[in-house]
Amino acid sequence: MGFFIYLLRPQHSVSRIATLVLLCSFSFHSIGLGISWISLGYFPFTTIKSSLSFIAWLLVIIYLIFGWRLAILGTFLSPLIVGLMLLSKVVPAIAEPRPLIKGFWLSLHIGFSLIGDAFLALAFCAGVMYLVQERHIKKKRLGGLYQRLPSLTLLDDLNHKALIWGFSTLTLGLILGALYAQWIRGHYWAWDPKEVWSGITWLVYAILIHERLAVGWRGRRAAIISIIGFMFLLFTFLGVNYLLKSYHVFK
Amino acid sequence: MRDKKIVLIGLNHKTAPIELRERLATSDNYEILRQVMQLPPVKEALFLSTCNRIEITITTEEEPEGAIKTIKNFLAQYNQIDLKDFENSIYTYLDADAVKHLFLVASSLDSMVIGEPQILGQIKEAYRLSLKQRVAGPILNRLLHKAFSVAKRVRTETELAHHAVSISYAAVELAKKIFGDLNGKHILLIGAGEMAELAVRHLLGSGVKDIVIANRTLERAVELSKEFNGRPISLTEISDYLAWTDIVVSSTGAPHFVIHYDHIKGVMRQRKNRPIFFIDIAVPRDIDPKLNDLDNVYLYNIDDLQDIIEIHKHVRQKEARKAERIVEEEVIRFKWWLETLEAVPIIVLLKKKLEEIRQKELSKTLKNLKHLSEEDKEAIKVMTNAMVKKILHDPITFLKKGEKRPKVDLYLDLARKLFNLDEISQEEDYHK
Numbered sequence: 001m002g003f004f005i006y007l008l009r010p011q012h013s014v015s016r017i018a019t020l021v022l023l024c025s026f027s028f029h030s031i032g033l034g035i036s037w038i039s040l041g042y043f044p045f046t047t048i049k050s051s052l053s054f055i056a057w058l059l060v061i062i063y064l065i066f067g068w069r070l071a072i073l074g075t076f077l078s079p080l081i082v083g084l085m086l087l088s089k090v091v092p093a094i095a096e097p098r099p100l101i102k103g104f105w106l107s108l109h110i111g112f113s114l115i116g117d118a119f120l121a122l123a124f125c126a127g128v129m130y131l132v133q134e135r136h137i138k139k140k141r142l143g144g145l146y147q148r149l150p151s152l153t154l155l156d157d158l159n160h161k162a163l164i165w166g167f168s169t170l171t172l173g174l175i176l177g178a179l180y181a182q183w184i185r186g187h188y189w190a191w192d193p194k195e196v197w198s199g200i201t202w203l204v205y206a207i208l209i210h211e212r213l214a215v216g217w218r219g220r221r222a223a224i225i226s227i228i229g230f231m232f233l234l235f236t237f238l239g240v241n242y243l244l245k246s247y248h249v250f251k
Numbered sequence: 252m253r254d255k256k257i258v259l260i261g262l263n264h265k266t267a268p269i270e271l272r273e274r275l276a277t278s279d280n281y282e283i284l285r286q287v288m289q290l291p292p293v294k295e296a297l298f299l300s301t302c303n304r305i306e307i308t309i310t311t312e313e314e315p316e317g318a319i320k321t322i323k324n325f326l327a328q329y330n331q332i333d334l335k336d337f338e339n340s341i342y343t344y345l346d347a348d349a350v351k352h353l354f355l356v357a358s359s360l361d362s363m364v365i366g367e368p369q370i371l372g373q374i375k376e377a378y379r380l381s382l383k384q385r386v387a388g389p390i391l392n393r394l395l396h397k398a399f400s401v402a403k404r405v406r407t408e409t410e411l412a413h414h415a416v417s418i419s420y421a422a423v424e425l426a427k428k429i430f431g432d433l434n435g436k437h438i439l440l441i442g443a444g445e446m447a448e449l450a451v452r453h454l455l456g457s458g459v460k461d462i463v464i465a466n467r468t469l470e471r472a473v474e475l476s477k478e479f480n481g482r483p484i485s486l487t488e489i490s491d492y493l494a495w496t497d498i499v500v501s502s503t504g505a506p507h508f509v510i511h512y513d514h515i516k517g518v519m520r521q522r523k524n525r526p527i528f529f530i531d532i533a534v535p536r537d538i539d540p541k542l543n544d545l546d547n548v549y550l551y552n553i554d555d556l557q558d559i560i561e562i563h564k565h566v567r568q569k570e571a572r573k574a575e576r577i578v579e580e581e582v583i584r585f586k587w588w589l590e591t592l593e594a595v596p597i598i599v600l601l602k603k604k605l606e607e608i609r610q611k612e613l614s615k616t617l618k619n620l621k622h623l624s625e626e627d628k629e630a631i632k633v634m635t636n637a638m639v640k641k642i643l644h645d646p647i648t649f650l651k652k653g654e655k656r657p658k659v660d661l662y663l664d665l666a667r668k669l670f671n672l673d674e675i676s677q678e679e680d681y682h683k
Contacts, residue, residue, distance in 0.1 A: 137428060138543060140555050151431035152526065216523025219547045 022074075026060045033057060045110055048238075052088035056081045058118035066122075066158070072148045076125045087238075109177040116170025117233060120205070123162035124230035127223035130155040134220055156218050159226055163212070167205045174198060197236040204229040255294065255390060256315045257589075259349035260322050260341060261306030264363050264534070267340035269504020275330050275337065276300045280380055283329060288386050290325060292318040295388040297395070299356075299377040301370065302444050303363055308353060310390045319343050350394060350585050354578045357398040358405035359415075360571065362445070363534065364553065366414035369445040371402050389664035393588065401581045408577060409570040417560045419450040422530050422551070423457050426498055429528050429549055434458040439496040441465045441489065442503030443475060446553070447532045450500050451479060463496065465489050467503070490514070494521040500530045501537040509537040512545075519545060530556070588673075594650050597663050600672045601646070605639045 033054070045051040063077050129149060136146040149155070178188040189195060208225040211217040217225075262272065284298045292311040299306045307326075311318040323341065327334040344352045355361045359370050378395045381387040387395070406412040423433075430436055436459045440451050443466060451462065462481035465488065466472035472483035484492065486509075493499070493515070503509055510529070519527075524547045531538040531552040543550040590596060613635055617628055650666060667673055 133428070137425065137549055140551065140559065142559050146428070149428075151428050153429065153431040216525075218524050219526065221546060 022060065022063075022078075026057075026064070029053075029057055029060070045107075045114060049088045051110070051114055052084050055114055055118050055121065056084040056088070058115060059084070059121060062118060062122050070150060070154075070158075072129070072145070072150065073125065075145075075148075076129050077122070080121060080125065105176065105180050105183075109173055109180055111173070112169050112176060113173030116166045116168075116173055117237065119162050119166030119169060120226075120230055120233055123159050123166055123226045126155050126159035126162055127226040127230075130159060130223040131220065131227075134223075152219065156222065159223060160212060160218075163205065163209060163226060167202075167209055170202065170205070174202060194236065194240045197232070197240050201229065201232040201236050204232055255310050255312055256318070257308065257310050257346050257349045257390065257394070258315050258318050258322075259306060259308045259344040259352055260319060260326075261299075261304060262337065262340040262342065263304035263306075263361065266342060267337065268506060271337055271340060272303070272305060272504070274332055275305045275326065280377070281384070284380055284384055284386065286329065287322070287325065288384065290321050292321055295381075295391040296386045297377055297381050297391055299374060301373045304356070304361075306356070308349065308391070308394075310388065315345055346589070347582055347586050350397075351578060351582045353394065353398050354401045354581055357402040358411075358574060358578065359402070360405070360411070360574055360578070362415075364415050364418060364446040364532075365567075365571070366411040366416070367445045367449060368412065368415065369448070371399070374398065389661065390589070394585070397581060397585055401578060404577050404581070405574045409574045410566070411570050411574055414560075414567065415446060415449060418446070418553070418556045419453040421556050421560045422450050423453045425549075425551060426454065426528055427457070429526055430497060432458070435460060436497040437461045437463070437495060438498045438500060439463050439465065439489070439492050440475070440479075440481070441486070441499065441501040441509060441537065442467075442505075442533065443471060444502040444532060447500050447502035448475075450530060450532065454498060454500075455479065459498070463492055465492075490518075493518045493527075496527070497525070498528045498530070499538075500532065502532040503537050504533065505537060506535060508539045510539065510542070512539045512541045515542055515548060516545060519547065594663060597666055597672065598647050598650060601666065601670055602643065604670055604672065605643060609635050609639050 036050070045054040059077055059081050063074055063081075066073055130152060132145060133149040133152055133155060136142055136144065136149070137152070181190065182188045204225070208217070208222060208229060211225075212222055262275070264272070267275075280298055280300055284296060287293055287296045287298060287307060287309070292313040293309045294312060295310040297306075297308040299308070307322055309318065309322065323334060323338065326332075327337075352361070357371055357374050359366050359368065362370055374395070378387065378391075381391065426433055426436075433454065438451060438454055438459055438461070440447060440462060455462065462479050463484055464472045464475045464479065464481050465484050465486050466475070467486055469483060469485055472485070475481070476483040486503075489509075493510075499510070501509060515527075526547040526549065529538050529542060529548070529550040531550065534553070536552060538550060538552070540550065540552070542548050613632060617623070617631070620628075623631075646666065650662065
């Protein structure tokens with residue numbers, strides 16, 4: 001519902017109007033989510049459409065928290081938000097989810113995983129912003145977004161923090177999923193494609209965090225890895241659903 | 252009288268490497284000035300010594316070629332350097348050219364970074380020394396005061412003065428875009444120089460607290476440390492501090508790189524990749540440009556900084572032309588003044604001034620004495636004319652005789668001052 005209004009939001013504007021539009025569309029979006037929650041009786045992130053929309057909603061919250069001090073974040077986050085909303089409209093509709101998916105524990109598994117995804121999307125944005133700003137400084141061309149982008153240290157810091165939060169919640173989500181699988185299906189790990197790809201994605205982020213903390217990776221290399229990690233994440237999220245057979249597929 | 256010549260002898264960053272400049276720059280400017288004054292051809296003298304230049308300005312009544320030779324030999328002997336080693340680096344200017352050069356230097360148009368403000372203070376200091384030693388006569392006095400006013404004109408009428416300041420401002424802005432907050436960051440200053448010091452001063456003003464200063468001569472490092480409240484180290488200790496510092500400002504006169512790619516590659520591992528910002532102000536460069544390819548290493552040299560500041564190149568060139576024009580204009584005025592320093596023009600001015608007074612008073616008086624006959628009026632005119640002539644007779648004979656006296660210009664200058672002749676000659680400047 002809020003999607004069209006998100007789309008209207010001028011991406012390069014930091015004006016009050018943009019924020020107002022964002023707030024309006026965010027309210028509509030929240031109301032929409034609330035209505036479907038009540039009418040469905042469970043939180044609406046059980047289909048690929050609704051989970052995309054949910055991540056977009058989380059990103060808006062993140063933006064509203066950080067955006068006060070970092071207006072330029074909107075320029076990089078809003079295309080992502082709009083993209084996610086678009087995707088949620090475009091992807092083929094899938095019928096009612098299986099009753100299994102409505103359980104409380106499963107909701108936790110999905111909820112934490114999606115919150116983790118949102119933070120990792122933020123890390124991705126910070127990484128892209130870092131690379132843009134770094135390029136300005138390295139190439140000694142200080143036009144374009146140079147003035148409006150914050151300092152490299154701040155972007156690296158944002159990337160780092162988003163990574164730690166995202167990785168922690170994602171890990172929690174995966175553990176909950178494994179425990180739930182053990183409870184329902186009798187094994188923690190079933191070599192399901194979604195599980196395998198989640199594992200790979202998790203590993204990419206785990207390596208990045210390890211290198212950051214232990215070796216002192218930072219800046220450009222960390223930004224690139226967090227972007228690569230996000231590509232894996234996207235594939236796990238979307239690609240697996242459509243290209244590979246998996247019992248995780250929302251159906 | 253014999254013409255007085257202004258002679259300027261010197262070398263600067265464009266003509267001489269730092270090693271040579273350092274060998275010629277003595278710490279005891281007082282002593283060198285005293286000895287210069289002992290040289291027979293020298294009448295007045297100014298000794299200017301900065302990181303980037305050593306210049307001696309003298310006035311002489313003898314053949315300038317001879318005077319130049321004497322000064323060169325003196326420099327060689329005083330600093331115990333073979334004249335052949337530095338003769339090629341030396342430039343000499345005569346009269347109007349010397350005046351022009353001094354004006355250019357004072358307005359910071361001859362500086363390594365155009366518009367850096369320190370040079371004017373350094374010239375004032377040199378002039379103070381000449382005054383203290385009583386070796387500044389009428390020509391130097393006038394020349395220096397003019398140089399100061401030219402510098403002021405260039406500063407107020409062109410935008411060049413902002414140039415150096417905006418370079419260091421740009422460096423600070425860049426540092427902020429890399430580090431965010433500069434509080435608690437560390438600076439390492441290698442070498443010295445007006446521009447480097449200006450940049451450091453700006454960085455210190457932006458919250459950077461800790462500064463370490465490395466110099467070839469520890470003495471200079473200690474000196475600068477006092478100024479910036481930092482810690483002096485020797486050049487060999489730089490390696491130890493590279494792992495610790497955040498911003499490096501380098502401005503040595505070394506003919507080769509002081510900081511190498513391979514070295515910093517190792518240092519970055521030690522630093523756990525914490526970003527480091529190098530500002531290379533030296534010409535030739537102190538820091539290997541390849542450093543900029545390393546992750547988390549940012550390197551800007553003085554040209555990069557000049558390129559990014561808002562005053563673009565063509566504006567700068569336009570402003571530089573404007574400044575040149577101001578200098579040329581002032582040189583022409585100074586030349587007129589120099590010409591009137593000789594006896595004849597002074598006498599002409601003196602006569603003119605008195606004649607003007609005579610005419611003015613005469614017409615005032617005659618207006619009120621309407622009852623006088625034409626003959627009476629004529630008699631009064633003749634009388635006043637005779638008075639003026641009689642009054643002027645002795646001073647004029649004295650000034651004319653002066654050609655044989657060595658300090659003639661002192662009396663000429665005195666005459667100008669006594670009768671306030673400068674005012675007239677300046678008025679004439681505008682009519683010329």
